[in-house]
Amino acid sequence: MTSRVDVVVVGGGQAGLAAGYHLRRLGLDFVVLDAEATPGGAWQHTWDSLHLFSPAAYSSLPGRLMPTQRGQTYPDAGHVVEYLAEYEKRYELPVQRGVHVHAVRRDGDRVRVESDSGTWQARAVISATGTWSRPFLPAVPGQDIFAGRQLHTVDYRRPADFAGQRVIVVGGGNSGAQIAADLALDRVHLTWVTQRPPRFLADDIDGRALFDVATARRRALDEGRSDTGGVASLGDIVAVPPVRAARDAGLPAAKPMFTRFTTTGVQWADGSGVLADAIIWCTGFRPALSYLAPLRLRGQRGHIATDGTRAVDEPRLHLLGYGDWTGPASATLIGVGRPARDAARAISQLLAEEAKRVR
Structure with a gap:
């Protein structure tokens, strides 16, 4: 069976939920497909002692402040999972769980999203699958x-x-x-x-300062000024x-x-x-983008060339939450809100222009 929607969001972690929030506000018809059985994205799979390095108020998705956690300046991963589950419920986001997307293909004036739970025809796709499922291990002799x-x-x-x-x-x-x-x-x-x-980094620097530094770097680059070095310049x-x-x-x-x-x-x-x-x-991750292979967009290091969040060679595809190449600090809770808003607005504009051409 094939379903038709305006937008398919692939991934129901923090980036997918932020995208869903803004798509909902714009009145678009969308679905969020998530491979996880329960809410919380990658946060439900981290090590026991992991804490954020920003206070709750600086670790929030758009529209809903993360509550503080009693006795903790920096919330633990379990608190983040609870917050994401509550966020999804609060905004009645249409998340379908246990859905593994294996391919996205061009299909005339739409894109076809194929999964083990069915097929969707969409006018646009937001890829928000993150990196946790693609750990990187370097090759070492022996x-x-x-x-x-x-x-x-x-x-x-x-x-x-x-x-x-x-x-x-x-x-x-x-x-x-x-x-x-x-x-x-x-x-x-x-x-x-x-x-x-x-x-x-200096002991008094946490995620609040890092987000400000990353944002200032992106602003400088966008305005043609010299590269400030961003977070990497600090440590x-x-x-x-x-x-x-x-x-x-x-x-x-x-x-x-x-x-x-x-x-x-x-x-x-x-x-x-x-x-x-x-x-x-502890050698990092690569973006989980193998399901986009039929679009033939991959570039160096597995990245897809983007203008903001939009794929340069496929305007119906937006990538969200993979790092600075898809929006400054977009791989963080607080940082993903702005690029999610920009992606939703760009898709809304694209769909409006297509509707005008049809009329």
Whole structure:
């Protein structure tokens, strides 16, 4: 069976919900297709100790402030899941769950969205699938002979799972620092490895300042002024309370990236090495866009060329929440609201122009 709507939003996490909010306000007929069985997007799959690095008021989607969490300046992931579930219900967003979209194709003057639960014909599509389902692991010589476990950020839950073990955490971003801090404060023999020396932001900088910096950079670029460097100019790691506590307690100094695996651990270029029972790769993600392959839009690093959120070579497709290339700070709760609004407005204008041509 094929259903017809104005807009299909693929992904029901924070970006998809923000898009739904603005589509609802504009009176468009839309559906949100989400592969998850329950609300909350990727937040329901994170490690136990994860907290936001912004207060609740600075971590809100459009139209609804996130409530504060008792006893917490920075809400935990469970609180975010509750907020997203309440947000979806509050605005009666038409989310269909357990729907896996496997292809989007051009279909005359529409696009066809194919899934394991049916097909939709839409006049526009918003891709909001995020990155959590596409963890990236770099290739390192000898990786296949290592006898220990190899995990990614998406697999990590709690230090107790590694009690008494020798663990190497690879990654100098926020996830790497937070998981390293989590393990350093427990009964784990930790080695922290980063591509370059870790750069901690000043202790008084959190998500509020980072959003302002990212927005100022985008404004400068849009106005033709010199690049301010954005958040990257300040550092890589937000010193959230657990990271600060581990750092102040003597978080092991980060070692440079190792050059090869052995059967029992890793080795550096100078021949030194360490034994390891597990490696946790905190090495980032790639955008989950494989279902858009039939449109033949992919460019470097899997990105699709965009003008704002709109795909340059397919005006009926908008991409939302994947990073600065789809809107400044659009991969954050507070940052996704503005590009979601812009995408919804652009689609509304496109549909209005098409309606005029038909008349």
